[in-house]
Amino acid sequence: MASQREQWNSRTGFILATVGSAVGLGNVWRFPTVVVQSGGGAFVLLFLAIVLVIGVPAIIVELTLGRRSQKNILGTFLILAPGTKWWVAGLFSLVAVFVILSFYSVIAGWAAIYFVGSLLGIFSGLETEGLTLLFGEIAGHGFLSLLAQGIFMLATIIIVSTGITGGIERWSKFLMPGIIVILFMLLGRTLLLEGALEGVLWFLTPDLSQINLDVALSAVGQVFFSFSLGMGAILTYGSYLSPRENIPQSAILIGFADVAIALLMGLIIIPALFVFNVQPEVGPGIIFVTLPAIFNTIPGSMVWSALFFLMLTFAALTSAVSLLEVGVAYFMDARKWSRRAATVLLGSLIFLIGVPSNLSQGIWSNVLIFGRDFLDLMDFTASSILLPLGGFFTVIFLAWIWGTENALKELNKGASTFMWGSGWAFLVKYIIPVAILYIFVSGML
Numbered sequence: 237m238a239s240q241r242e243q244w245n246s247r248t249g250f251i252l253a254t255v256g257s258a259v260g261l262g263n264v265w266r267f268p269t270v271v272v273q274s275g276g277g278a279f280v281l282l283f284l285a286i287v288l289v290i291g292v293p294a295i296i297v298e299l300t301l302g303r304r305s306q307k308n309i310l311g312t313f314l315i316l317a318p319g320t321k322w323w324v325a326g327l328f329s330l331v332a333v334f335v336i337l338s339f340y341s342v343i344a345g346w347a348a349i350y351f352v353g354s355l356l357g358i359f360s361g362l363e364t365e366g367l368t369l370l371f372g373e374i375a376g377h378g379f380l381s382l383l384a385q386g387i388f389m390l391a392t393i394i395i396v397s398t399g400i401t402g403g404i405e406r407w408s409k410f411l412m413p414g415i416i417v418i419l420f421m422l423l424g425r426t427l428l429l430e431g432a433l434e435g436v437l438w439f440l441t442p443d444l445s446q447i448n449l450d451v452a453l454s455a456v457g458q459v460f461f462s463f464s465l466g467m468g469a470i471l472t473y474g475s476y477l478s479p480r481e482n483i484p485q486s487a488i489l490i491g492f493a494d495v496a497i498a499l500l501m502g503l504i505i506i507p508a509l510f511v512f513n514v515q516p517e518v519g520p521g522i523i524f525v526t527l528p529a530i531f532n533t534i535p536g537s538m539v540w541s542a543l544f545f546l547m548l549t550f551a552a553l554t555s556a557v558s559l560l561e562v563g564v565a566y567f568m569d570a571r572k573w574s575r576r577a578a579t580v581l582l583g584s585l586i587f588l589i590g591v592p593s594n595l596s597q598g599i600w601s602n603v604l605i606f607g608r609d610f611l612d613l614m615d616f617t618a619s620s621i622l623l624p625l626g627g628f629f630t631v632i633f634l635a636w637i638w639g640t641e642n643a644l645k646e647l648n649k650g651a652s653t654f655m656w657g658s659g660w661a662f663l664v665k666y667i668i669p670v671a672i673l674y675i676f677v678s679g680m681l
């Protein structure tokens with residue numbers, strides 16, 4: 237008989253850990269970056285619409301499947317549809333884990349370098365131009381950047397190997413509130429800068445002519461990435477849930493927290509881009525130029541900036557942990573590996589896969605594949621292809637194979653009856669699959 241499956245110690249612990257998975261580089265780094273690339277307010281509007289119609293209902297889908305199966309991402313399909321080939325859908329998600337974590341750890345490594353750099357005062361007094369150059373040097377400095385990526389992966393391995401429900405639950409309780417305090421402080425500072433209003437307007441005013449299927453596809457990709465959907469992270473966390481949990485309520489809370497932090501970040505970064513005249517061509521580094529520029533206008537900038545980058549590193553860590561956990565849970569459940577062996581092996585492999593992404597920001601920056609450098613290519617493959625497809629199959633599976641009736645039965649085990657059950661079932665059966673498929677196919681063409 238298999239040993240007893242881990243369970244969250246408390247409801248707060250579960251919520252914080254799941255919010256911890258959702259909130260990370262996706263909100264702080266990726267959201268503002270994609271907004272800039274995709275034309276501002278119009279993207280934000282689409283993003284919000286997709287959150288409501290696809291994002292939050294899909295969180296409910298994954299949590300329900302996970303809690304019902306009490307299994308990993310592949311096991312869920314095997315147990316709820318035995319004898320079928322549906323487990324192949326889980327494979328998408330498993331591949332996405334490797335792809336995402338490999339480049340995620342590169343950027344998280346930069347955040348860690350910026351933490352140490354702030355303490356050493358290397359940004360003090362620099363203006364946009366100097367900060368841009370410095371970012372190029374740090375990201376392109378093969379050794380330093382690889383070292384930081386390695387240390388970040390090691391930290392992820394250590395946390396996951398000690399078990400998810402204890403370690404992560406405890407850390408998340410301190411980190412999430414801390415991040416929010418600093419974000420509000422930064423918001424106040426940016427909005428008071430001269431010329432900030434122009435950026436705020438650009439961020440909040442949708443120019444509908446900017447909306448097209450490419451933008452829609454990046455918005456879907458961003459929602460999946462930011463909500464940790466489409467790759468089994470939320471499903472795996474759901475598998476450690478007790479039947480008493482009120483899933484719809486938790487899903488709303490998780491979605492709300494994630495969106496709030498993304499919007500807050502947009503309101504901090506975008507106006508600052510205008511004020512400090514940071515060129516969007518800086519690409520994935522915009523936050524690493526903009527944020528130190530804002531900090532430099534605040535007395536005691538070193539301390540604030542160190543605190544911020546420390547928290548960003550931790551926010552990335554709580555997300556990375558949930559990613560690695562998806563793979564580890566599978567090898568533990570299905571292959572009977574020990575938690576420690578699974579963690580060390582997968583973690584090391586992911587580090588190696590991340591090396592080209594890391595070098596692509598320096599010595600390999602000239603190597604372009606389909607017009608993208610390697611890091612960008614990994615991000616695009618995961619966010620615009622693997623996650624939407626993983627999400628599509630998971631939703632189809634719940635709606636049409638396992639059945640919304642079964643799902644609603646499972647959902648109603650929670651603290652109270654799911655009021656919008658039939659509305660949710662309708663979305664899951666018809667609207668979400670058609671929307672994802674339409675956007676995906678046309679966005680790809």
Ligand code: PFF
Pocket residue numbers: 257258259260261262263336460461462463464465467468469470555556558559
């Ligand atoms: N949601 C995380 C973020 O926004 O940073 C990234 C992530 C974590 C994506 C876990 C996917 C995942 F399974």
